[in-house]
Amino acid sequence: MGFNFRGLAFKQSLMILAAITVVFGLIFGIMSYKTQNMLNKMTVENGEETSRANVNYIDKLFNASKLIGEDLSHKLTDHPMTKSDMDDFLLQSLFNARNLVPQVVAVVVAYEPGMGPENTEGEYMRLARFDHVDTKLVSGANYQDKEWYYSVRDGKTSRWQEPFIGEFVPEPIAVYTVPLFKKDKNGEDVLVGVLAVDMSIEFLKEEIGSIPVSNSGYALVTTAKNLAVAYPKELAQGKRNRDIIVREKRGQKLIDFDRKGRDSSGLFIGTVADGEESAIYYTTINSTNWTFMVVWPIQKYLEDQKAMRKLFLLMALGGYGIILVIILLISFRVAKPLKELAMAARKLGRGNFDVAIPKMKGRDEVAEFAWAFSNMLTELKDNIEKQKDMKRIERELDLARNIQLSMLPGEERDENSDDDRHELAPFLLPAKEVGGDFYDFFKIDNDHLCVVIGDVSGKGVAAALFMMVARIILRTMTKNLKSVVDAFNKTNYALAKRNRLNMFVTVWAGIIDLRTGHIDFASAGHNPPAIRHKDGSVEFIPSKAGLVMAAMEGTVYKLQTCEMKKGDTLFLYTDGVTEATDSNNQLFNNDRLIEALKKSGNMNTADTCSFVKKEIDSFVKDAPQFDDITMLAIKFNGSDEPVWERYEKTIDVSGNNKGELKSFVEDILTPMDGAKKMQMQDAWERYEKIVDVIPENQDILTAFVEGILAPMDGSMKSQMQINIAIDEIYSNIVKFSGATEVTLIVEIRKATMMARLTFIDNGKPYDPIKQADPDISLPAEEREIGGLGIFIVKKTMDSVCYRRNGDKNELAITKTL
Template identity: 25%
Template sequence: MTSSWLTLPQCSVRTKILAVFLALSLITLLVTGYVALFTIGSLAETAESGSFRQGLQAVDMATVALQQSAEQYLLQAAGDQAAIAGTLFNDTETELDLLTVQAATLQGNPPVLPVIRSFGRNTPPADPRDATVFLFSPGSTVTTDSEEFRKSAGMDDLLKGMYDADEDLVSVFLATDSGILRSYPWENTDAENYDPRTRAWFTGAKGTNGVYWSKPYVDSFGHGLVVTSSKAVATPYGTWVIGSDVRVGVITSEFLNTTLGGRGYAVLMDNSGDIISRPQLAAGDHRWDQPFPQDNVFKSSDPALVAAGKNMTEGRTGVERVQFNGVDTFVAYAPVPSQNWSVAVCLPVSEVTAPIDRTRDGITASGRETEEWIAEQSDRVMLLFSLLSFLLLLIVIVLSVALSKAITRPVDTLRQATQAIGKGDLANRVELRTGDEFEELADSFNRMAGDLRHTIDDLQRTTAEKERYASEMEIAREIQQTFLPETIPDIPGFEIAATTIPAMEIGGDLYDFIPQKDGSMGLVIGDVSGKGVSAALYMALCRTQIHTCGAGSGEPAEAIDPANRLIYDEGRSNMFITVFYAVLDPRKMMLSYVNAGHNPPLLIRGDLPVAQMLEGKGIALGVIDDTRAKTSMLPLHHGDLIVLYTDGVTEAFNERDEYYGEERMTAVITKNRSRPAREIGEALLEDIRLFAGSAPQSDDITFILIKVR
């Protein structure tokens, strides 16, 4: 630990003592010189004109007053612009509320025939202002004859009405979960793979109880950079989302057009610090299917600008002075009413202080002649004190050398003792009788040497204990591996792969294969509550009981119920195990199974793969003494893929504490379903590792893959 109010360069103690005395002498000389120079300065100040000093004071007062006035003006401007922006949001949200009410009303009535017609994107109408365009998303099964399509046509006149009522809108549209998009006015787009269900305005509206405002993005219809307001409405066919687009340039020019005489500008920011609108914000070369980079105030290197952004995201009103793009700038901000966004009005400080700076320069120039005269007098005084300082330095050097020799003798003794300790001589002791702090330091050194010797002995014993524990845990891991099957059974017409990776040296997951008398094969996967040695021992107990009971019965329920009673009677703890036990009959192409509180296995079947979780849920083994398991039956087909897994797969997390989840597991299995079972398992493990990154494994990972050829 280093704590010192004075840090000297690395050198000998004698040199440091000499440096200290020299420093003290120089400080004395500097103080004396300062007094003399102050006296000369007073005489010079008398010679200066009173108007010079008063002029500078007036300039300073005017600067403060002008800055205060500018801040008040900017605050007023920010509040006005926030109110204008709030009006835009309120009007748009009110219009969307009316459209969603009408959309909900349409659901209980027969389809309405609109006044305007609807055309596909490749069928241009005579007048685009008298028609809507409709698109079907890739993979959508809806057609123009579908009831939902005809019901959605009843919104065409209302979309046109909202567009005509608000001249700032680029387009008004409706999108559905089934893949329908209706937009007014009619426009063509080259985005053949456009799917509105994947856009942020669609997903955001579905996850928001109200109107959702998107961040700026590039529009697929060629409108450039736009912001979308959208709102979801529930229908018998799924969710409909009604939205409207506004160009970012319109927001900037019509609602944030505060230029302050061409010297300032306004910025609109959302509650995460992203810039929604500012001058020169445009789509550029970005495509509609590329993410648009967001300007964020929290990425600034200026702490004052970041602090202002924090205040804006918290809905505060105020004025800050920040460095923006290397320019000292006033930033006044105010929250947008009814919206968790904020408006900032920016003005360079130089635009406010320029007249005062010119006046200050003129007054400063008039005093330069007086300053030159003061400089001449100061030079004479400095020459006199330099000669005096030289004489004092000679005296200090002589005294410092003598004193340093007396002080550094104990230091040399301590240094020699330290070198001996460093070479391993822990019995070395220091004998000093100076009667001062050096003697106390020597006593502390001697105690430290003794304590160090005891500490090293303790460390050696602790290291030996740790090595013994590590060796025992390695043996336990090897023993536990013997509980698992040595080989994967070869079943005609099926591929099977199995893997278990414990989170610690030993784990609580298990899998097993139990041959049946009729040629069937029992498949077991389980997860013991808890981790470590206790979970591993309990796993060994459970594996033995399940294997014994399963080998004597081809019916899963008849094996699980007695196994539960044995585990409950012999467990003698509050632990339990979740188990999925299945019997695979290759002759009947049938899988019979019992789920005792375990994760439902994943089934993927069909040429167009359909993923589903196997039904059936029971209580974990070892919780109660009497269970009534129910066997479920699953007919198997060629190409089926079944994944038995523990929660260590789906609950693996990454550095951001996000879970891997069933959806990601399903996607990886589906993508690789045509590969051999062993390679599918390897692909799943690799995807889990990529997802987790540097995050430690929190739970045992175990799975069995069964593929029907």
């Protein structure tokens, strides 16, 4: 067989070979680049993984020591002490500190001359230290020229000192130093001394030496001044700490590593202790500004890259040779028939569905492709018309379903209706892509929740559109009129007036008083709701079904009422639940619904709806769903707070606004009889303070409350108990809530000598009242940490109430003065 250098097969082969040559070259270059990046990334990830856990552990210990120092400094400056008191304070502080951080070995206090306890002149330095066996008290002197003292004295700021071997603690230590201040006669802060917390860093050497690092690597820790303080024993080899210097390679030069101007973590090439070149990954230890490093010798680091590039090159060359042979064989074989098929495909692409497909002899892949192409053309012509309409309908129905479901509320948080006094969960499953069932829930005001469920006659797009209109009108009317009956009457009139298709909708809607559980409701031909009581019993609420909505313009609906108790669950549903049908045309019916709700026990609302749906599925088995299934479950949790009629007036406490408050109260009490009016003449006065959540604002809140309560001449004991309560509650908000703002509302009633303080914060949900009380019968060292402060508040206040109001916590305490 002759070889045609001008033929399609040769040109095709030549072009493919040229393209493959370029592709293989690009692939090899890209893979080499990617390999290097991948190994670099793996190195960085390895460094990150190794660093993360160890840095977090080190940060945790040093931050704990820092907090200990800050806490002790506050206690020292808040309470004057004698020398005896100071010794007891130091011993107890060291004991408490070692319980939290065992690496703490000493607590030191040094005062400016004449500023120490019972000391009018001269230096005063006292420390408690742990010598591996016992705790001892030691006095010191000549500390004025020590860096740990004068750096804090001159800078007047807290800081971690560079590690050193202490005079009284004969081992390497890291020292956190805090300036001590007191107020002078002019109210200005004056430095009186320095407090130091000494922390042994011997543990770092053991930790660093035990860290496994791949590729013969190791870890080390350096200080802010690039002094190595923890490293493997193999690295030392008789060297001193000052000889173990980390240097970075810049061009052909090695310079001391400096983290200034860098990211908090990264990778560079350098040396350690003038050893071999290494890849070094560093991470900042934020608590001390030290650096944690993971080091890999460069030779080991590059071996993997070289091996991977060599493997890729061998694979590329082998693949290139194999593809060369295959291309030459296949090109001549398939070039001609593929050209004919390509011409037919181009005609087909232009819309010519009558194009003739060339027939191929044989049973090879090209012949099979030609037959499949011909068969595809025949089937394509038959199905293309059908698919056009089906796809359009499917797209429209999917869009309609998404629009319908997006119009209904999903979570209470989206509606701003969530609070701790109730729990709610909806469920909707249309029988078709779109349906006529709907539900709704929204708050009319802070204490009233409206719940709605409805079912439009018919199914499909028409029912869905009518449902959306009915829901919007009913929701708008209820919010504006605040009466379920008035809303029903107005909505019915609006729907019936232009109801040319004679559609109708059944609706049940109720307004729940979240303070009492009282429900005002109305029914427009809808199924009566069920209620599951706290004791597990279930019954249908007596509900007189009025005429369906949209049937007659002048229909008037009757107001009906019922009561829910704490723990009761209201269950709304459509007839798709009770009329679900099995293969024998038997209905799920009311009795099975009641039984399902009984079996659901004390489930939450979401699980209750899911359980009922499972019971329906178990009943109908494989029978198709003919109607929409919609449910809405509402559990009433109630509130321990009394039901108040609340009126609000905000005034500026700096002005003389007493007359304005009295006028406000008189306007409210005017409808009362004379005796009640006189009794309430001096009613609740309300003051409000908003602060950022920082520890320093505790004193501001305490002073704010004291300024309000002082004119009432209450007992000193009650005032102290209120101050302690403010301390404990505000501290919990600062430490645990994550809030950024606290509002404190103070309400006083002079007639009964009562005060009510309400703390409102925007932190995460937390009910301190539900926290178990600590066992105070146990010794202090055996009790679990936490809970004692709130326990004291509950014991000393007349009442303590909590509720979650929207996205805010509200904790109210009441005290008789």
